[in-house]
Amino acid sequence: MLKIENLHVEIDGNEIIKGLSLEVGEGEIHAIMGPNGSGKSTLSNVLMGHPRYEVTEGTVTFMGQDVFELEPDERAKLGMFLAFQYPSEVPGVSVANFLRTAVNSVREEELSPMEMYRLLQEKMQIMQMDPKFAERYLNEGFSGGEKKRNEILQMLMLQPKLAIMDETDSGLDIDALQVVARGVNEMRGPEFSAVLITHYQRILRYIEPDHVHVMLDGRIVTSGSKELAEELEEKGYDWVRQEFGSATKS
Amino acid sequence: MSPNNVPEILRSKGISAETVEALSSFKNEPGWLTEKRLEAWDFFEKIPMPTLRDEAWRYTDISDVRVEELAPYAPSPDATSEKDLPEAVQTLIKEGEENSALLVQHNSETALVRVAEELSRKGVVFTDLHTALKEHEGLIKEKLFGLVPMDYDKFAALNAAVNSGGSFLYVPRGVEVDVPIQSYYWLDVVGSIMPRTLVVLDEGASVTYIDEYASAYHEEPALSNGAVELYVGQGAHLRYVSLQNWERNVLHFNTIRSSTGKDATINSLVVSLGSQLSRTNVEAGLVAEGSDSEMLGMYFADSDQLLDHHTLQDHISSNAHSDLLYKGALRDESLAVFSGLIRVEPGAQKTDAYQTNRNLILGTDEAMAVSLPNLEIMADDVKCSHGSTTGQVDDVELFYLMSRGIPRKEAEKLVVFGFFGEVTSRVPFKGLKHKLDRAIEGKIGLGFEERVA
Numbered sequence: 001m002l003k004i005e006n007l008h009v010e011i012d013g014n015e016i017i018k019g020l021s022l023e024v025g026e027g028e029i030h031a032i033m034g035p036n037g038s039g040k041s042t043l044s045n046v047l048m049g050h051p052r053y054e055v056t057e058g059t060v061t062f063m064g065q066d067v068f069e070l071e072p073d074e075r076a077k078l079g080m081f082l083a084f085q086y087p088s089e090v091p092g093v094s095v096a097n098f099l100r101t102a103v104n105s106v107r108e109e110e111l112s113p114m115e116m117y118r119l120l121q122e123k124m125q126i127m128q129m130d131p132k133f134a135e136r137y138l139n140e141g142f143s144g145g146e147k148k149r150n151e152i153l154q155m156l157m158l159q160p161k162l163a164i165m166d167e168t169d170s171g172l173d174i175d176a177l178q179v180v181a182r183g184v185n186e187m188r189g190p191e192f193s194a195v196l197i198t199h200y201q202r203i204l205r206y207i208e209p210d211h212v213h214v215m216l217d218g219r220i221v222t223s224g225s226k227e228l229a230e231e232l233e234e235k236g237y238d239w240v241r242q243e244f245g246s247a248t249k250s
Numbered sequence: 251m252s253p254n255n256v257p258e259i260l261r262s263k264g265i266s267a268e269t270v271e272a273l274s275s276f277k278n279e280p281g282w283l284t285e286k287r288l289e290a291w292d293f294f295e296k297i298p299m300p301t302l303r304d305e306a307w308r309y310t311d312i313s314d315v316r317v318e319e320l321a322p323y324a325p326s327p328d329a330t331s332e333k334d335l336p337e338a339v340q341t342l343i344k345e346g347e348e349n350s351a352l353l354v355q356h357n358s359e360t361a362l363v364r365v366a367e368e369l370s371r372k373g374v375v376f377t378d379l380h381t382a383l384k385e386h387e388g389l390i391k392e393k394l395f396g397l398v399p400m401d402y403d404k405f406a407a408l409n410a411a412v413n414s415g416g417s418f419l420y421v422p423r424g425v426e427v428d429v430p431i432q433s434y435y436w437l438d439v440v441g442s443i444m445p446r447t448l449v450v451l452d453e454g455a456s457v458t459y460i461d462e463y464a465s466a467y468h469e470e471p472a473l474s475n476g477a478v479e480l481y482v483g484q485g486a487h488l489r490y491v492s493l494q495n496w497e498r499n500v501l502h503f504n505t506i507r508s509s510t511g512k513d514a515t516i517n518s519l520v521v522s523l524g525s526q527l528s529r530t531n532v533e534a535g536l537v538a539e540g541s542d543s544e545m546l547g548m549y550f551a552d553s554d555q556l557l558d559h560h561t562l563q564d565h566i567s568s569n570a571h572s573d574l575l576y577k578g579a580l581r582d583e584s585l586a587v588f589s590g591l592i593r594v595e596p597g598a599q600k601t602d603a604y605q606t607n608r609n610l611i612l613g614t615d616e617a618m619a620v621s622l623p624n625l626e627i628m629a630d631d632v633k634c635s636h637g638s639t640t641g642q643v644d645d646v647e648l649f650y651l652m653s654r655g656i657p658r659k660e661a662e663k664l665v666v667f668g669f670f671g672e673v674t675s676r677v678p679f680k681g682l683k684h685k686l687d688r689a690i691e692g693k694i695g696l697g698f699e700e701r702v703a
């Protein structure tokens with residue numbers, strides 16, 4: 001479904017991703033763990049088409065298509081979704097208006113206002129959000145937790161095939177984390193894949209991954225099953241650096 | 251008024267004292283008004299045309315404006331009903347706000363006035379200034395030129411000398427008019443129009459009044475030079491909208507000044523979309539305690555348009571409140587100027603005044619927004635703040651919206667609508683809001699997409 005091969009990415013001339021390869025199959029949940037500065041967020045942003053990153057080498061295909069040939073909106077229509085770590089504030093545009101535009105764009109058909117209203121109510125209930133939330137301007141004045149919930153709400157509304165979640169767990173208290181996890185588990189099924197990018201193992205207690213990868217200095221240095229996450233939690237990232245740090249110097 | 255009756259001198263290029271006299275006599279005006287007009291003309295001739303060296307005109311070059319090459323008066327065909335009006339005007343009316351009274355000025359002449367019977371019964375007067383003079387001379391003599399005097403500036407002097415058509419609205423004490431009253435100014439010849447609006451609200455009256463300017467395109471330049479005087483009596487409430495959407499051959503000058511009595515409220519909205527060059531002065535005089543002025547502004551400049559707004563929140567009395575928000579979008583090689591002043595006169599304690607100007611530049615490095623917020627405070631117990639920002643559409647914000655499947659152009663539209671939403675959401679008129687939305691959509695139009703990409 002998603003295939004990353006030998007990906008190299010730069011920002012302002014600095015190489016951040018240095019030859020990363022990863023394959024995500026249908027229905028699989030992958031966790032990518034790594035310390036700060038390992039290139040996790042760059043990876044998620046570049047997969048979606050962030051304008052400030054430059055891909056210098058490598059390929060990424062999604063559903064057999066070269067994603068670098070596609071605008072971000074075309075990637076979304078194909079079924080990709082990114083839950084942002086720092087979503088933008090868009091003053092004057094209500095959550096409801098934004099979601100209506102997004103859902104109609106992705107589906108390429110207009111839902112009736114009533115259908116849209118019902119869909120939104122249903123998904124907001126899952127995320128334990130006040131209906132009044134839909135009238136607020138997109139991310140403007142939202143707390144950290146509200147922003148994260150809003151990202152997952154968007155995922156539920158758009159029903160992507162692949163969700164990349166960029167540190168969605170960071171800064172959330174345990175209640176919010178459970179709500180976010182419920183949203184993701186709601187999507188879980190043979191046709192939904194996810195890449196959870198995280199610093200901590202905590203979220204993996206609620207969303208169980210099929211594969212865990214450890215990222216260091218722009219590469220995936222080791223991969224394993226969910227037990228790897230536990231080992232990492234126990235031994236810390238220093239252990240990763242000692243074990244794999246030298247291997248990354250080339 | 252058929253064109254044949256209009257004296258030749260009014261339809262010829264150039265203005266002189268003879269033209270001014272001919273106009274006044276053509277309109278059968280009382281002697282005092284002829285005198286005023288002549289005095290204004292004299293003043294106009296005495297003072298020089300503003301140049302870039304004048305502080306108030308530092309960014310607005312009007313050296314191309316040749317008043318002497320324009321005829322001061324352009325006749326229009328008679329209309330007895332809306333069906334006789336030019337089709338474009340009928341469309342404007344259809345797409346406009348629902349109204350309880352309507353005035354159409356076609357070129358320099360009044361083409362149509364319609365007032366709901368109920369309003370007339372309540373004593374509301376709405377007609378052009380010439381007609382109003384016949385029955386309400388006393389009131390007009392007292393108020394006319396009171397807020398926009400001939401010596402306000404060069405253009406005010408010109409308007410005072412040769413204004414024609416225009417509108418007069420009077421709402422008596424305690425009368426509340428629920429449905430807006432609307433004037434359309436339609437220009438379809440090369441020449442100039444000099445409309446003048448005089449609105450007088452007695453104690454406790456309330457009304458919404460809209461001036462809308464539109465035209466048919468011509469190659470040759472045309473001029474619209476207006477003056478608007480808004481008197482809001484004690485406890486009265488006026489909503490005033492000025493919507494400027496001229497074709498690109500028109501140069502637009504307008505001065506809108508209001509005075510609010512004790513506990514009176516004015517909400518003004520000034521929209522500038524059309525014209526080649528547009529200069530609008532909007533001044534609110536808070537002359538009595540408890541008065542309140544909300545000043546909203548919206549402009550969208552494209553190609554090589556120049557849209558210039560000068561505002562004044564003049565706190566003369568204590569315990570008054572004013573809140574200004576002007577938002578503008580710019581694209582292509584356009585220039586927008588905002589110069590705003592909050593002035594708190596000595597003794598105007600407990601003043602509460604805010605001023606915000608925001609500009610959004612769309613996908614170009616060629617457009618320029620000049621924003622000059624100013625405070626002049628001569629009292630010590632006041633709350634005042636001002637702010638100004640100018641920025642580009644953020645590409646990360648666009649990326650965020652696009653990542654949800656929204657195509658670039660739609661995403662841009664959302665951002666721009668969101669930007670103006672802060673103003674339009676404060677406008678309680680469906681028809682007008684719809685009109686503004688469509689105008690913004692038209693302005694975003696083609697070309698923007700390629701520039702951003």
